[in-house]
Amino acid sequence: MSTPTVTAARPMVEIRSVHKSFGPLEVLKGVDLDVRAGEVAVVLGPSGSGKSTLLRSINHLEKVDSGTVSVDGTLVGYRRSGDKLYELREREILRQRTDIGFVFQNFNLFPHLTVLDNLTEAPVSALRRPKKDALATAVKLLERVGLADKADAYPRQLSGGQQQRVAIARALALEPKLLLFDEPTSALDPELVGEVLDVIKDLAHQGTTMIVVTHEIGFAREVADTVVFMDGGRIIEQGPPGEVLDNPRHERTKSFLSKVL
Ligand code: ADP
Numbered sequence: 416m417s418t419p420t421v422t423a424a425r426p427m428v429e430i431r432s433v434h435k436s437f438g439p440l441e442v443l444k445g446v447d448l449d450v451r452a453g454e455v456a457v458v459l460g461p462s463g464s465g466k467s468t469l470l471r472s473i474n475h476l477e478k479v480d481s482g483t484v485s486v487d488g489t490l491v492g493y494r495r496s497g498d499k500l501y502e503l504r505e506r507e508i509l510r511q512r513t514d515i516g517f518v519f520q521n522f523n524l525f526p527h528l529t530v531l532d533n534l535t536e537a538p539v540s541a542l543r544r545p546k547k548d549a550l551a552t553a554v555k556l557l558e559r560v561g562l563a564d565k566a567d568a569y570p571r572q573l574s575g576g577q578q579q580r581v582a583i584a585r586a587l588a589l590e591p592k593l594l595l596f597d598e599p600t601s602a603l604d605p606e607l608v609g610e611v612l613d614v615i616k617d618l619a620h621q622g623t624t625m626i627v628v629t630h631e632i633g634f635a636r637e638v639a640d641t642v643v644f645m646d647g648g649r650i651i652e653q654g655p656p657g658e659v660l661d662n663p664r665h666e667r668t669k670s671f672l673s674k675v676l
């Protein structure tokens with residue numbers, strides 16, 4: 416008889432007691448969250464509850480005041496020595512950041528670069544990939560998001576939905592361990608939301624580890640392994656979609672869902 420395997424693997428994302436203030440305003444009031452490799456966590460919550468700040472803390476766009484964030488066992492922005500934490504240098508932070516893809520609400524493509532150059536810029540400049548390899552990868556990624564025919568277009572020549580699909584392909588070009596999405600469909604006309612969610616669903620089915628902030632409840636129900644509800648800088652409840660969306664335990668979750676559903 417074989418011995419059962421004990422999976423002691425650490426979560427891909429481990430957030431512990433994270434606090435963050437902007438001046439007198441405490442925005443994250445002690446957040447703990449685990450996301451396992453291959454899982455999709457969908458974060459819901461009212462505007463101002465700290466969702467973007469939490470995502471940005473995972474990708475070095477904000478520095479937390481206390482607590483720790485680690486991705487794949489590596490402390491984000493810090494090196495531990497005994498009990499002390501030392502901040503990493505900018506160069507090391509840039510290197511860490513290439514492990515984490517970030518997709519913004521407003522796409523944030525480089526406006527002066529073609530679609531293809533948007534996809535090859537970071538692999539060539541940050542990862543020192545040969546241009547030829549970066550181009551071959553970019554072409555494959557554009558096919559994957561259904562935009563092979565737009566390689567030579569500029570962002571302004573594309574619809575919002577197409578721009579966001581390019582932004583997703585650009586994030587994938589760095590072969591990240593983790594993808595973060597901050598309201599990826601909030602800036603889109605309603606008829607363009609579906610094409611972007613379809614790309615994200617595909618990634619989910621292929622086992623990409625993702626944290627997605629969104630108000631798209633149908634998407635959360637279909638794709639999330641875990642739904643996280645935030646309010647006032649805290650995680651109020653989390654669990655499988657069937658629990659949090661269909662049978663929420665907290666009044667604040669119920670009240671929020673009644674407004675967005
Ligand atoms: P959410 O994404 O859930 O809407 P955010 O994380 O963007 O919430 O913001 C949480 C709170 O922090 C809000 O009150 C917001 O105004 C404030 N905030 C966010 N970023 C900054 C900043 N750079 N400086 C000051 N206040 C900020």
Ligand code: MG
Pocket residue numbers: 466467468597
């Ligand atoms: Mg936000």
